[in-house]
Amino acid sequence: MKLKNIKLTIIGFGEIGRGFARVLLEKKRFIEREYEVDLKVVAVCEIGGSIIDEDGIDLEKALKLAENKELRKHENWTSMKALDVIKKVKSDTVLELTPSDIKSGQPGLKHIKESLMKGMHVVTSNKAPLALKFSELQKIANSNKVKLEYEATVGGALPIINLRKHALQINKIESIHGILNGTSNYVLTKMAEEGVTMDVALKEAQEIGIAEADPGYDIKGIDTGAKVAILANSLMDMNVSFNDIEITGIKDITPEAIELAKKHNCVIKLIGDVNRLEVSPRLIPINHPLNVSGAMNAIMINADIAKNITIVGHGAGGIETASSLLSDILDIIS
Protein backbone atom coordinates (compact mmCIF):
# COMPACT_ATOMS: atom_id res chain seq x y z
CA MET A 1 0.00 0.00 0.00
CA LYS A 2 1.40 3.35 -1.04
CA LEU A 3 0.91 5.93 1.69
CA LYS A 4 0.36 9.56 0.90
CA ASN A 5 2.72 11.85 2.78
CA ILE A 6 1.10 14.61 4.77
CA LYS A 7 3.47 17.10 6.34
CA LEU A 8 2.70 18.76 9.62
CA THR A 9 4.27 21.70 11.46
CA ILE A 10 3.70 21.92 15.21
CA ILE A 11 3.98 25.37 16.78
CA GLY A 12 4.05 25.22 20.57
CA PHE A 13 5.29 22.03 22.17
CA GLY A 14 3.69 22.30 25.61
CA GLU A 15 0.96 20.21 27.18
CA ILE A 16 -1.11 20.11 23.99
CA GLY A 17 1.76 19.86 21.49
CA ARG A 18 3.33 16.95 23.35
CA GLY A 19 -0.01 15.26 23.95
CA PHE A 20 -0.64 15.44 20.23
CA ALA A 21 2.78 13.94 19.46
CA ARG A 22 2.13 11.05 21.86
CA VAL A 23 -1.24 10.26 20.37
CA LEU A 24 0.19 10.49 16.86
CA LEU A 25 2.75 7.85 17.81
CA GLU A 26 0.14 5.64 19.41
CA LYS A 27 -2.30 5.85 16.49
CA LYS A 28 0.25 5.85 13.68
CA ARG A 29 -0.56 2.34 12.40
CA PHE A 30 -4.28 2.89 12.64
CA ILE A 31 -4.14 6.13 10.66
CA GLU A 32 -1.94 4.54 7.98
CA ARG A 33 -4.31 1.63 7.59
CA GLU A 34 -7.58 3.54 7.66
CA TYR A 35 -6.61 6.73 5.86
CA GLU A 36 -3.65 5.56 3.76
CA VAL A 37 -1.59 8.54 4.86
CA ASP A 38 1.67 8.97 6.67
CA LEU A 39 1.43 11.99 8.96
CA LYS A 40 4.96 13.36 9.13
CA VAL A 41 5.91 16.13 11.52
CA VAL A 42 8.50 18.19 9.64
CA ALA A 43 8.93 21.01 12.16
CA VAL A 44 8.41 21.56 15.87
CA CYS A 45 8.64 25.20 16.96
CA GLU A 46 9.22 26.36 20.50
CA ILE A 47 9.58 29.86 21.83
CA GLY A 48 13.39 29.94 21.44
CA GLY A 49 13.77 28.06 18.16
CA SER A 50 12.75 25.01 16.18
CA ILE A 51 13.70 21.54 15.09
CA ILE A 52 13.25 20.95 11.40
CA ASP A 53 13.53 17.74 9.41
CA GLU A 54 11.80 17.49 6.05
CA ASP A 55 11.98 13.69 6.21
CA GLY A 56 9.99 13.61 9.41
CA ILE A 57 11.07 14.19 13.00
CA ASP A 58 11.51 11.25 15.34
CA LEU A 59 8.77 12.22 17.79
CA GLU A 60 9.82 9.76 20.47
CA LYS A 61 13.19 11.45 20.70
CA ALA A 62 11.73 14.96 20.53
CA LEU A 63 9.34 14.10 23.37
CA LYS A 64 12.11 12.76 25.55
CA LEU A 65 14.20 15.89 25.04
CA ALA A 66 11.22 18.19 25.57
CA GLU A 67 10.35 16.52 28.85
CA ASN A 68 13.78 17.42 30.18
CA LYS A 69 13.49 20.89 28.62
CA GLU A 70 16.40 19.99 26.34
CA LEU A 71 14.81 20.33 22.93
CA ARG A 72 17.64 22.59 21.90
CA LYS A 73 20.05 19.65 22.24
CA HIS A 74 18.37 18.01 19.23
CA GLU A 75 20.78 17.71 16.30
CA ASN A 76 18.30 19.53 14.02
CA TRP A 77 17.72 22.45 16.41
CA THR A 78 17.96 25.89 14.85
CA SER A 79 17.22 29.28 16.33
CA MET A 80 14.65 29.88 13.58
CA LYS A 81 11.41 31.28 15.05
CA ALA A 82 7.97 29.94 14.25
CA LEU A 83 7.07 32.74 11.84
CA ASP A 84 10.17 32.07 9.75
CA VAL A 85 9.53 28.36 9.79
CA ILE A 86 6.02 29.01 8.42
CA LYS A 87 7.55 31.12 5.67
CA LYS A 88 10.30 28.68 4.79
CA VAL A 89 9.19 25.13 5.55
CA LYS A 90 6.39 23.88 3.35
CA SER A 91 3.89 21.67 5.06
CA ASP A 92 0.28 20.69 4.42
CA THR A 93 -1.12 21.60 7.81
CA VAL A 94 0.18 23.84 10.58
CA LEU A 95 -0.87 23.06 14.15
CA GLU A 96 -1.01 26.30 16.13
CA LEU A 97 -0.76 25.32 19.82
CA THR A 98 0.77 28.34 21.55
CA PRO A 99 -0.69 30.01 24.66
CA SER A 100 -3.86 32.12 24.37
CA ASP A 101 -3.45 35.83 24.95
CA ILE A 102 -6.97 37.19 24.81
CA LYS A 103 -5.87 40.84 24.65
CA SER A 104 -3.77 40.67 21.51
CA GLY A 105 -4.39 37.17 20.18
CA GLN A 106 -0.61 36.88 19.69
CA PRO A 107 1.52 35.02 18.84
CA GLY A 108 -1.20 32.73 17.47
CA LEU A 109 -2.81 35.35 15.27
CA LYS A 110 0.28 36.05 13.19
CA HIS A 111 1.13 32.35 12.97
CA ILE A 112 -2.35 31.46 11.72
CA LYS A 113 -2.55 34.33 9.23
CA GLU A 114 0.87 33.64 7.79
CA SER A 115 0.18 29.92 7.45
CA LEU A 116 -3.14 30.47 5.68
CA MET A 117 -1.61 33.03 3.34
CA LYS A 118 1.15 30.58 2.50
CA GLY A 119 -1.56 28.13 1.42
CA MET A 120 -1.34 25.76 4.38
CA HIS A 121 -4.31 24.49 6.36
CA VAL A 122 -4.38 25.37 10.05
CA VAL A 123 -5.63 23.26 12.94
CA THR A 124 -5.56 25.01 16.31
CA SER A 125 -6.40 24.69 19.99
CA ASN A 126 -5.63 28.35 20.57
CA LYS A 127 -8.84 30.22 21.46
CA ALA A 128 -7.69 33.82 21.43
CA PRO A 129 -7.14 34.34 17.69
CA LEU A 130 -10.54 32.86 16.83
CA ALA A 131 -12.38 34.56 19.68
CA LEU A 132 -11.03 37.92 18.49
CA LYS A 133 -10.90 37.61 14.70
CA PHE A 134 -13.12 34.73 13.68
CA SER A 135 -14.57 36.09 10.47
CA GLU A 136 -11.38 37.77 9.33
CA LEU A 137 -9.44 34.52 9.69
CA GLN A 138 -12.13 32.49 7.94
CA LYS A 139 -12.05 34.97 5.07
CA ILE A 140 -8.30 34.62 4.74
CA ALA A 141 -8.67 30.84 4.74
CA ASN A 142 -11.39 30.95 2.08
CA SER A 143 -9.55 33.30 -0.21
CA ASN A 144 -6.47 31.08 -0.02
CA LYS A 145 -8.58 27.95 -0.54
CA VAL A 146 -7.40 26.31 2.66
CA LYS A 147 -9.10 25.29 5.85
CA LEU A 148 -8.94 26.66 9.38
CA GLU A 149 -10.22 24.09 11.90
CA TYR A 150 -10.58 24.65 15.62
CA GLU A 151 -12.50 21.81 17.28
CA ALA A 152 -9.94 21.76 20.13
CA THR A 153 -10.55 25.40 21.09
CA VAL A 154 -13.91 24.65 22.74
CA GLY A 155 -14.41 21.88 25.25
CA GLY A 156 -11.09 20.08 24.60
CA ALA A 157 -12.07 16.59 23.52
CA LEU A 158 -15.78 17.36 23.12
CA PRO A 159 -16.79 17.17 19.46
CA ILE A 160 -19.06 20.20 19.39
CA ILE A 161 -18.01 21.96 16.18
CA ASN A 162 -17.97 18.71 14.23
CA LEU A 163 -21.24 17.58 15.77
CA ARG A 164 -22.87 20.61 14.24
CA LYS A 165 -21.02 20.30 10.95
CA HIS A 166 -21.43 16.58 10.36
CA ALA A 167 -24.52 15.51 12.23
CA LEU A 168 -26.82 18.49 12.66
CA GLN A 169 -26.46 20.05 9.20
CA ILE A 170 -30.13 20.78 8.65
CA ASN A 171 -30.77 22.12 12.13
CA LYS A 172 -31.07 25.68 13.18
CA ILE A 173 -29.31 25.98 16.53
CA GLU A 174 -31.59 27.88 18.86
CA SER A 175 -29.59 27.99 22.03
CA ILE A 176 -26.30 26.79 23.49
CA HIS A 177 -25.45 26.64 27.17
CA GLY A 178 -22.18 25.22 28.34
CA ILE A 179 -19.87 24.50 31.20
CA LEU A 180 -16.73 25.27 29.28
CA ASN A 181 -14.07 25.64 31.92
CA GLY A 182 -12.84 22.71 33.98
CA THR A 183 -11.07 24.71 36.68
CA SER A 184 -14.07 26.81 37.68
CA ASN A 185 -16.32 23.76 37.57
CA TYR A 186 -13.91 21.88 39.80
CA VAL A 187 -13.87 24.75 42.30
CA LEU A 188 -17.66 25.08 42.40
CA THR A 189 -18.07 21.32 42.76
CA LYS A 190 -15.63 21.20 45.69
CA MET A 191 -17.34 24.10 47.40
CA ALA A 192 -20.73 22.42 47.03
CA GLU A 193 -19.67 18.92 47.98
CA GLU A 194 -17.24 19.68 50.77
CA GLY A 195 -18.37 23.08 51.96
CA VAL A 196 -14.88 24.54 51.59
CA THR A 197 -14.09 28.16 50.66
CA MET A 198 -13.09 29.16 47.17
CA ASP A 199 -9.45 29.67 48.16
CA VAL A 200 -9.18 26.16 49.55
CA ALA A 201 -10.86 24.63 46.50
CA LEU A 202 -8.60 26.59 44.19
CA LYS A 203 -5.46 25.56 46.01
CA GLU A 204 -6.49 21.95 45.69
CA ALA A 205 -7.14 22.39 41.97
CA GLN A 206 -3.60 23.75 41.62
CA GLU A 207 -2.11 20.91 43.62
CA ILE A 208 -3.61 18.26 41.38
CA GLY A 209 -2.62 20.20 38.27
CA ILE A 210 -6.05 21.24 37.00
CA ALA A 211 -5.58 24.95 37.60
CA GLU A 212 -2.76 27.14 36.35
CA ALA A 213 -0.51 29.01 38.76
CA ASP A 214 -2.52 32.08 37.76
CA PRO A 215 -6.10 30.84 37.53
CA GLY A 216 -7.50 34.32 36.87
CA TYR A 217 -8.52 33.48 33.30
CA ASP A 218 -10.64 30.60 34.52
CA ILE A 219 -12.16 32.10 37.67
CA LYS A 220 -12.96 35.45 36.09
CA GLY A 221 -14.79 33.71 33.25
CA ILE A 222 -12.44 34.99 30.53
CA ASP A 223 -11.64 31.52 29.19
CA THR A 224 -15.35 30.68 29.03
CA GLY A 225 -16.01 34.02 27.33
CA ALA A 226 -13.52 33.24 24.56
CA LYS A 227 -15.27 29.93 23.94
CA VAL A 228 -18.69 31.58 23.88
CA ALA A 229 -17.40 33.95 21.18
CA ILE A 230 -16.17 31.01 19.09
CA LEU A 231 -19.44 29.08 19.46
CA ALA A 232 -21.49 32.17 18.60
CA ASN A 233 -19.59 32.60 15.33
CA SER A 234 -19.29 28.99 14.47
CA LEU A 235 -22.60 27.43 15.49
CA MET A 236 -24.95 30.38 15.45
CA ASP A 237 -23.54 32.51 12.63
CA MET A 238 -23.26 35.58 14.81
CA ASN A 239 -20.48 37.85 13.72
CA VAL A 240 -19.10 38.74 17.17
CA SER A 241 -15.82 38.97 19.00
CA PHE A 242 -14.67 38.26 22.54
CA ASN A 243 -15.14 41.91 23.42
CA ASP A 244 -18.90 41.59 22.82
CA ILE A 245 -19.28 39.00 25.57
CA GLU A 246 -20.55 40.16 28.94
CA ILE A 247 -18.61 38.31 31.60
CA THR A 248 -19.19 37.73 35.30
CA GLY A 249 -16.88 35.20 36.93
CA ILE A 250 -17.28 33.12 40.06
CA LYS A 251 -14.95 34.90 42.45
CA ASP A 252 -17.72 36.67 44.40
CA ILE A 253 -19.79 33.56 45.02
CA THR A 254 -20.14 32.90 48.74
CA PRO A 255 -20.26 29.48 50.42
CA GLU A 256 -23.67 30.58 51.76
CA ALA A 257 -25.03 31.06 48.24
CA ILE A 258 -23.88 27.56 47.37
CA GLU A 259 -25.49 26.23 50.53
CA LEU A 260 -28.78 27.99 49.71
CA ALA A 261 -28.79 26.55 46.21
CA LYS A 262 -28.21 23.09 47.62
CA LYS A 263 -31.04 23.46 50.11
CA HIS A 264 -33.37 24.16 47.19
CA ASN A 265 -32.08 21.22 45.12
CA CYS A 266 -29.95 23.36 42.85
CA VAL A 267 -26.28 23.92 42.09
CA ILE A 268 -24.40 27.01 40.95
CA LYS A 269 -22.43 26.60 37.73
CA LEU A 270 -20.44 29.00 35.57
CA ILE A 271 -22.44 28.95 32.35
CA GLY A 272 -21.57 30.27 28.92
CA ASP A 273 -24.87 31.37 27.38
CA VAL A 274 -24.28 31.80 23.67
CA ASN A 275 -27.63 33.39 22.72
CA ARG A 276 -27.13 36.09 25.27
CA LEU A 277 -23.40 36.40 24.64
CA GLU A 278 -23.00 36.12 28.35
CA VAL A 279 -20.90 34.27 30.90
CA SER A 280 -22.26 34.18 34.43
CA PRO A 281 -22.89 31.93 37.39
CA ARG A 282 -26.35 30.35 37.05
CA LEU A 283 -28.62 28.22 39.18
CA ILE A 284 -29.49 24.85 37.73
CA PRO A 285 -31.54 22.01 39.17
CA ILE A 286 -29.55 19.09 40.54
CA ASN A 287 -31.02 16.69 37.98
CA HIS A 288 -30.28 18.96 34.99
CA PRO A 289 -28.05 17.44 32.26
CA LEU A 290 -25.56 20.30 32.65
CA ASN A 291 -24.94 19.40 36.28
CA VAL A 292 -21.58 17.70 35.73
CA SER A 293 -19.03 17.56 38.50
CA GLY A 294 -15.31 18.04 38.89
CA ALA A 295 -13.31 19.27 35.92
CA MET A 296 -15.82 17.93 33.39
CA ASN A 297 -17.21 20.09 30.62
CA ALA A 298 -20.74 19.89 29.23
CA ILE A 299 -22.50 21.58 26.35
CA MET A 300 -26.23 21.56 25.80
CA ILE A 301 -27.62 22.64 22.48
CA ASN A 302 -31.20 23.10 21.50
CA ALA A 303 -31.84 22.67 17.79
CA ASP A 304 -35.10 23.20 15.91
CA ILE A 305 -35.34 19.64 14.57
CA ALA A 306 -33.15 17.49 16.83
CA LYS A 307 -34.24 19.38 19.98
CA ASN A 308 -32.04 19.03 23.07
CA ILE A 309 -28.63 17.38 22.89
CA THR A 310 -26.06 17.42 25.68
CA ILE A 311 -22.49 16.23 25.41
CA VAL A 312 -20.27 15.73 28.42
CA GLY A 313 -16.56 15.02 28.61
CA HIS A 314 -12.99 16.12 29.16
CA GLY A 315 -12.53 19.77 28.39
CA ALA A 316 -8.78 19.71 28.80
CA GLY A 317 -5.69 17.54 28.88
CA GLY A 318 -3.01 17.07 26.26
CA ILE A 319 -4.00 13.52 25.34
CA GLU A 320 -7.78 14.08 25.33
CA THR A 321 -7.55 17.26 23.28
CA ALA A 322 -5.42 15.47 20.68
CA SER A 323 -8.58 13.59 19.75
CA SER A 324 -10.05 16.84 18.45
CA LEU A 325 -6.85 17.95 16.73
CA LEU A 326 -6.53 14.66 14.85
CA SER A 327 -10.18 14.68 13.95
CA ASP A 328 -9.66 18.06 12.27
CA ILE A 329 -6.52 16.90 10.48
CA LEU A 330 -8.18 13.75 9.14
CA ASP A 331 -11.22 15.75 8.14
CA ILE A 332 -9.08 18.03 6.02
CA ILE A 333 -7.42 15.04 4.35
CA SER A 334 -10.67 13.33 3.49
Add this chain to the structure above:
Amino acid sequence: MKVDMKLQLRDVPGSLLRALEPVSVHGGNIVSVLHSREDGGRVSVQISFKIKDQSSLDLIKRELRKQNIRLSEILLEGKRYYSKKTLSFILIGHVIDTDIRGTIDKINDVGLVSDIDVIMPSPEKRSSVMMNIDIDNRKIKKLNRLINEICKEKKFLVIRSLEG
Protein backbone atom coordinates in the same frame (compact mmCIF):
# COMPACT_ATOMS: atom_id res chain seq x y z
CA MET B 1 -56.80 17.01 31.56
CA LYS B 2 -59.39 18.53 33.83
CA VAL B 3 -59.70 22.30 33.99
CA ASP B 4 -61.67 24.45 36.40
CA MET B 5 -61.91 28.04 35.36
CA LYS B 6 -63.45 31.02 37.12
CA LEU B 7 -64.51 33.92 34.93
CA GLN B 8 -66.09 37.29 35.54
CA LEU B 9 -68.64 38.24 32.88
CA ARG B 10 -70.76 41.28 32.32
CA ASP B 11 -74.38 40.61 32.97
CA VAL B 12 -75.61 41.13 29.40
CA PRO B 13 -77.43 38.70 27.11
CA GLY B 14 -75.18 36.33 25.20
CA SER B 15 -72.05 36.88 27.31
CA LEU B 16 -72.03 33.36 28.73
CA LEU B 17 -72.37 31.81 25.30
CA ARG B 18 -69.51 33.90 23.95
CA ALA B 19 -67.35 32.79 26.84
CA LEU B 20 -68.08 29.12 26.28
CA GLU B 21 -67.40 29.22 22.57
CA PRO B 22 -63.57 29.32 22.70
CA VAL B 23 -63.62 26.34 25.03
CA SER B 24 -65.48 24.11 22.62
CA VAL B 25 -63.71 25.51 19.54
CA HIS B 26 -60.37 24.38 20.96
CA GLY B 27 -61.59 20.90 21.80
CA GLY B 28 -62.71 21.49 25.38
CA ASN B 29 -65.38 19.07 26.54
CA ILE B 30 -67.57 21.01 28.96
CA VAL B 31 -68.56 19.07 32.07
CA SER B 32 -70.37 21.70 34.13
CA VAL B 33 -71.17 25.38 34.25
CA LEU B 34 -72.13 27.16 37.46
CA HIS B 35 -73.02 30.80 37.55
CA SER B 36 -74.08 33.28 40.14
CA ARG B 37 -75.07 36.90 39.88
CA GLU B 38 -72.98 39.30 41.84
CA ASP B 39 -73.34 42.96 42.71
CA GLY B 40 -72.38 45.56 40.16
CA GLY B 41 -73.84 43.90 37.08
CA ARG B 42 -71.35 41.04 37.04
CA VAL B 43 -71.76 37.32 36.80
CA SER B 44 -69.25 34.93 38.22
CA VAL B 45 -69.03 31.73 36.22
CA GLN B 46 -67.25 28.53 37.08
CA ILE B 47 -66.68 26.24 34.11
CA SER B 48 -65.26 22.74 34.34
CA PHE B 49 -64.10 21.06 31.16
CA LYS B 50 -61.71 18.44 29.81
CA ILE B 51 -58.98 19.16 27.28
CA LYS B 52 -56.33 17.15 25.51
CA ASP B 53 -53.26 19.17 26.46
CA GLN B 54 -51.90 22.31 27.98
CA SER B 55 -51.46 24.09 24.67
CA SER B 56 -55.23 23.94 24.03
CA LEU B 57 -55.66 25.59 27.41
CA ASP B 58 -53.28 28.36 26.38
CA LEU B 59 -55.28 28.90 23.17
CA ILE B 60 -58.53 29.09 25.11
CA LYS B 61 -57.02 31.56 27.52
CA ARG B 62 -55.74 33.75 24.73
CA GLU B 63 -59.16 33.79 23.08
CA LEU B 64 -60.89 34.74 26.32
CA ARG B 65 -58.43 37.50 26.96
CA LYS B 66 -59.08 38.89 23.48
CA GLN B 67 -62.72 39.20 24.47
CA ASN B 68 -61.67 41.09 27.59
CA ILE B 69 -63.03 38.39 29.84
CA ARG B 70 -61.43 38.37 33.26
CA LEU B 71 -60.04 35.02 34.37
CA SER B 72 -59.84 35.00 38.13
CA GLU B 73 -58.61 31.48 38.63
CA ILE B 74 -57.57 28.46 36.62
CA LEU B 75 -57.01 25.03 38.13
CA LEU B 76 -55.39 22.35 35.99
CA GLU B 77 -55.91 18.90 37.49
CA GLY B 78 -56.81 20.67 40.70
CA LYS B 79 -53.62 22.76 40.79
CA ARG B 80 -53.27 26.45 40.21
CA TYR B 81 -52.17 27.08 36.64
CA TYR B 82 -50.22 30.03 35.38
CA SER B 83 -48.81 30.84 32.05
CA LYS B 84 -46.48 32.10 34.60
CA LYS B 85 -43.17 30.78 35.66
CA THR B 86 -41.50 30.74 38.99
CA LEU B 87 -37.92 31.87 38.58
CA SER B 88 -35.32 31.54 41.28
CA PHE B 89 -32.61 34.08 41.94
CA ILE B 90 -29.84 34.32 44.47
CA LEU B 91 -28.69 37.79 45.42
CA ILE B 92 -25.31 38.12 47.11
CA GLY B 93 -24.36 41.32 48.92
CA HIS B 94 -25.63 43.49 51.72
CA VAL B 95 -29.14 42.53 50.73
CA ILE B 96 -30.80 42.87 54.13
CA ASP B 97 -29.44 46.21 55.23
CA THR B 98 -29.92 47.92 51.87
CA ASP B 99 -33.68 47.98 52.45
CA ILE B 100 -34.76 44.48 51.51
CA ARG B 101 -38.40 45.58 51.85
CA GLY B 102 -37.81 48.18 49.14
CA THR B 103 -36.12 45.57 46.92
CA ILE B 104 -39.08 43.22 47.26
CA ASP B 105 -41.59 46.01 46.63
CA LYS B 106 -39.83 46.94 43.42
CA ILE B 107 -39.84 43.33 42.23
CA ASN B 108 -43.52 43.00 43.18
CA ASP B 109 -44.32 45.79 40.74
CA VAL B 110 -43.38 43.36 37.94
CA GLY B 111 -43.91 39.92 39.46
CA LEU B 112 -44.48 38.41 42.85
CA VAL B 113 -41.82 37.37 45.35
CA SER B 114 -43.44 34.16 46.56
CA ASP B 115 -40.64 32.69 48.63
CA ILE B 116 -37.49 34.00 50.23
CA ASP B 117 -34.66 32.28 52.03
CA VAL B 118 -31.77 34.06 53.67
CA ILE B 119 -28.36 33.12 54.99
CA MET B 120 -26.66 35.90 56.86
CA PRO B 121 -23.29 34.77 58.23
CA SER B 122 -22.80 37.92 60.35
CA PRO B 123 -24.09 41.48 60.05
CA GLU B 124 -20.91 42.89 58.54
CA LYS B 125 -20.53 40.09 55.98
CA ARG B 126 -22.39 39.75 52.71
CA SER B 127 -25.61 37.82 52.94
CA SER B 128 -27.02 35.45 50.36
CA VAL B 129 -30.73 35.62 49.62
CA MET B 130 -32.67 33.23 47.44
CA MET B 131 -35.95 34.47 46.02
CA ASN B 132 -38.62 32.71 44.05
CA ILE B 133 -40.45 35.13 41.83
CA ASP B 134 -43.70 34.28 40.05
CA ILE B 135 -43.65 36.07 36.77
CA ASP B 136 -45.78 36.27 33.69
CA ASN B 137 -43.88 34.76 30.77
CA ARG B 138 -44.10 38.00 28.85
CA LYS B 139 -42.53 40.00 31.63
CA ILE B 140 -39.33 37.99 32.10
CA LYS B 141 -37.22 40.51 30.18
CA LYS B 142 -38.62 43.37 32.22
CA LEU B 143 -37.89 41.50 35.43
CA ASN B 144 -34.32 40.84 34.32
CA ARG B 145 -33.79 44.48 33.51
CA LEU B 146 -35.18 45.48 36.89
CA ILE B 147 -32.98 43.02 38.75
CA ASN B 148 -29.94 44.27 36.85
CA GLU B 149 -30.79 47.81 37.91
CA ILE B 150 -31.23 46.81 41.53
CA CYS B 151 -27.94 44.90 41.50
CA LYS B 152 -26.09 47.82 40.01
CA GLU B 153 -27.54 50.28 42.49
CA LYS B 154 -27.09 48.09 45.56
CA LYS B 155 -23.90 46.32 44.43
CA PHE B 156 -25.32 42.78 44.48
CA LEU B 157 -24.14 39.81 42.49
CA VAL B 158 -27.14 38.02 40.99
CA ILE B 159 -27.26 34.34 40.15
CA ARG B 160 -30.15 33.61 37.81
CA SER B 161 -31.69 30.32 36.99
CA LEU B 162 -30.96 28.90 33.55
CA GLU B 163 -34.34 29.84 32.11
CA GLY B 164 -34.33 33.22 33.84
